[in-house]
Amino acid sequence: SEDGYDLWLRYRLMDTDSINRYSPYIRDIHISLSFTFVMRAAASELQRGLSGMMGSDIPQIQEPVSNGTIVIGTPTTSSVIRQLSLPLDSLGNEGYLIRQVSADDITFIVIAGNTEQGGLYGVFQFLKEVQMRKSLENVNISSTPKVKLRLLNHWDNLDGTVERGYAGNTLWDWWKLPDIVSPRYTDYSRAMASVGINGIVVNNVNAKPDILKAMWISKVAALSDVFRQYGIQTYLSVRFSTPYELKETKTADPLDSDVIAWWSAKVQKIYTTIPNFGGFLVKASSEGQPGPADYGRSHAEGANMLANAVRPYGGVVMWRAFVYSQDDPEDRAKQAYTEFKALDGQFAENVILQVKNGPIDFQPREPFHPLFGGMPNTPVSIEVQITKEYLGFATHLAYLGPMWEEVLTSDTFIKGSGSTVSRVIDGSLFQHSLTAIAGVSNVGNDRDWTGSHFNQANLYAYGRLAWDPYASSRSIAEDWLRLTFSTDTSFVSKAADIMMMSREAVANYMTPLGLHHLMATGHHYGPGPWVDNLSRPEWNPAYYHNADGNGIGFDRTQTGSNAISQYAPEVSAVFADVNVVDERYLLWFHHLSWDYTLKSGNSLWDSIVQAYDDGVASAKEMSDMWQTLLIYVDPERFQNVEADLRIQIREAKWWRDACIAYFQSVSNKPLPAGADPPE
Numbered sequence: 123s124e125d126g127y128d129l130w131l132r133y134r135l136m137d138t139d140s141i142n143r144y145s146p147y148i149r150d151i152h153i154s155l156s157f158t159f160v161m162r163a164a165a166s167e168l169q170r171g172l173s174g175m176m177g178s179d180i181p182q183i184q185e186p187v188s189n190g191t192i193v194i195g196t197p198t199t200s201s202v203i204r205q206l207s208l209p210l211d212s213l214g215n216e217g218y219l220i221r222q223v224s225a226d227d228i229t230f231i232v233i234a235g236n237t238e239q240g241g242l243y244g245v246f247q248f249l250k251e252v253q254m255r256k257s258l259e260n261v262n263i264s265s266t267p268k269v270k271l272r273l274l275n276h277w278d279n280l281d282g283t284v285e286r287g288y289a290g291n292t293l294w295d296w297w298k299l300p301d302i303v304s305p306r307y308t309d310y311s312r313a314m315a316s317v318g319i320n321g322i323v324v325n326n327v328n329a330k331p332d333i334l335k336a337m338w339i340s341k342v343a344a345l346s347d348v349f350r351q352y353g354i355q356t357y358l359s360v361r362f363s364t365p366y367e368l369k370e371t372k373t374a375d376p377l378d379s380d381v382i383a384w385w386s387a388k389v390q391k392i393y394t395t396i397p398n399f400g401g402f403l404v405k406a407s408s409e410g411q412p413g414p415a416d417y418g419r420s421h422a423e424g425a426n427m428l429a430n431a432v433r434p435y436g437g438v439v440m441w442r443a444f445v446y447s448q449d450d451p452e453d454r455a456k457q458a459y460t461e462f463k464a465l466d467g468q469f470a471e472n473v474i475l476q477v478k479n480g481p482i483d484f485q486p487r488e489p490f491h492p493l494f495g496g497m498p499n500t501p502v503s504i505e506v507q508i509t510k511e512y513l514g515f516a517t518h519l520a521y522l523g524p525m526w527e528e529v530l531t532s533d534t535f536i537k538g539s540g541s542t543v544s545r546v547i548d549g550s551l552f553q554h555s556l557t558a559i560a561g562v563s564n565v566g567n568d569r570d571w572t573g574s575h576f577n578q579a580n581l582y583a584y585g586r587l588a589w590d591p592y593a594s595s596r597s598i599a600e601d602w603l604r605l606t607f608s609t610d611t612s613f614v615s616k617a618a619d620i621m622m623m624s625r626e627a628v629a630n631y632m633t634p635l636g637l638h639h640l641m642a643t644g645h646h647y648g649p650g651p652w653v654d655n656l657s658r659p660e661w662n663p664a665y666y667h668n669a670d671g672n673g674i675g676f677d678r679t680q681t682g683s684n685a686i687s688q689y690a691p692e693v694s695a696v697f698a699d700v701n702v703v704d705e706r707y708l709l710w711f712h713h714l715s716w717d718y719t720l721k722s723g724n725s726l727w728d729s730i731v732q733a734y735d736d737g738v739a740s741a742k743e744m745s746d747m748w749q750t751l752l753i754y755v756d757p758e759r760f761q762n763v764e765a766d767l768r769i770q771i772r773e774a775k776w777w778r779d780a781c782i783a784y785f786q787s788v789s790n791k792p793l794p795a796g797a798d799p800p801e
């Protein structure tokens with residue numbers, strides 16, 4: 123059935139015309155006996171995919187190469203590839219080349235990499251070419267990832283729940299592991315490798331000490347054995363106080379020699395059990411998690427202690443910069459920069475600072491985080507949230523590609539114009555070779571993996587942007603649609619229009635014009651701008667919108683928190699000026715009177731109401747557009763999406779009506795003429 127299980131790896135039988143068109147290029151697969159596991163996985167993926175699409179077995183062969191053979195491998199494992207002396211040098215460790223070649227009157231396609239991993243990525247790309255019905259005549263494609271560590275961060279707990287997960291419980295069947303290894307782990311690894319993911323953090327950053335007990339490490343090792351078939355390294359989130367909490371040391375002070383020795387011994391055991399271990403992800407001295415600050419030590423001292431422990435094995439430490447505390451209640455948006463900027467240059471060389479895309483917390487729209495560009499002497503990675511904690515959970519259709527593209531293309535101006543966030547992430551701006559990108563997973567044990575069909579697009583887009591942070595979110599959406607639903611051009615263009623408008627729709631009906639953090643407490647589902655009684659000031663929506671009888675917004679200019687001073691002068695000058703700043707960020711940076719006039723000529727109050735109405739109208743439009751696509755999509759998936767879109771319209775109205783009712787109780791302004799009245 124069309125339940126979404128296959129994700130974008132759908133190798134459905136092609137029509138006869140397509141089979142005939144492809145058959146001269148696709149006859150058999152040339153492999154080598156010296157392949158190790160990664161290239162063997164690649165060969166069986168290719169056989170499975172091509173056989174499925176061609177409707178007949180495309181066998182793996184060792185000899186001979188003839189017209190229509192597909193030769194796969196590396197120069198070391200495949201003598202055919204070695205003899206062709208292909209231009210592989212520039213591909214690096216993970217790149218691939220797909221090329222049609224002719225030799226000795228034989229014409230065939232090669233899929234080659236310098237490493238088996240590169241070969242695997244090439245095979246997945248080749249399958250996509252066929253899935254998208256691209257021509258193979260004179261095919262010549264090469265690609266190399268621009269970011270070294272492309273990670274999925276699972277927020278999966280050891281009790282089976284997933285923090286901010288909306289696709290069921292964890293995929294990891296902890297009770298049965300390590301003895302029973304579900305075939306689903308293989309399908310998961312295939313999907314991840316198919317978009318270039320090469321690292322999985324298996325557990326929540328709010329980590330439990332138990333994950334480092336031998337019993338749990340052996341469970342993770344069983345998962346890791348599957349991941350490594352697909353070139354994926356395994357990482358763990360660790361709780362900073364683990365040795366102390368397990369009662370194996372008297373403190374967790376990072377400068378204590380027993381603590382240092384404990385971590386070194388633990389790391390050695392981990393690498394013995396999990397040979398492809400990649401390192402640690404750490405949330406420390408943040409949101410109540412223990413950390414070096416508990417011992418009067420800095421983030422750098424804490425991170426470096428762990429970095430020293432993993433360094434002999436080539437491991438890394440990804441240290442999160444998501445910190446805010448009650449000590450400085452003035453503006454939460456400033457705190458990470460304030461705390462970390464002073465530490466630039468103090469981190470060990472295998473530490474990566476992992477920074478959320480924006481300075482607050484995965485809101486529908488945030489300006490880029492000032493730590494991008496602010497830490498020139500430290501490798502800095504970006505963390506985005508694929509799971510939609512703040513954008514409608516499982517059901518709302520919100521394609522996040524444009525949101526990530528918006529932050530990646532933002533210009534920090536740190537080294538003059540062109541100093542984009544993507545150039546910080548790919549290491550080119552400050553010449554860092556250790557580069558990384560992290561996405562908080564939206565995967566669970568739901569049959570469709572992500573809680574809805576369109577959420578699969580976010581997982582796919584994340585992988586594609588991790589491989590190439592310069593890619594266009596629209597073309598990624600189009601590829602995903604071709605792979606997932608239909609290659610029909612009118613379907614692809616209309617469905618891509620829906621996707622491309624979806625995030626802006628959500629931003630409008632939840633938090634228009636730069637408003638942020640208006641959601642209900644705890645679960646974060648639905649509106650709660652009226653909440654103002656929580657123990658920590660910066661958990662209250664009122665802290666962020668500051669609405670009163672005069673106006674609304676957060677003044678982050680010089681007259682307010684001056685958060686804009688954390689950006690380069692060119693950037694802060696733009697944010698500071700109400701006449702210049704992009705109005706989609708207006709109330710992020712400014713507190714303005716309800717009567718303030720926007721560029722449209724309308725008052726701020728009328729514009730807020732208008733934006734909420736626009737959001738609802740967009741949700742309706744998306745649903746109407748989907749109705750026109752009925753003929754292209756199987757009934758099962760069509761109706762699933764249709765049902766989700768109905769929920770989205772209803773909840774868009776809920777957001778609009780609740781927020782406007784509340785803000786109106788503060789502003790005492792009438793609804794503008796023509797506004798869609800609340801229901």
Ligand code: GCW
Nearest residue numbers: 285286327328405444483484
């Ligand atoms: O957005 C917040 C979430 C928390 C999460 C935290 C973080 C893992 O509400 O659930 O905790 O961010 O990123 O650490």
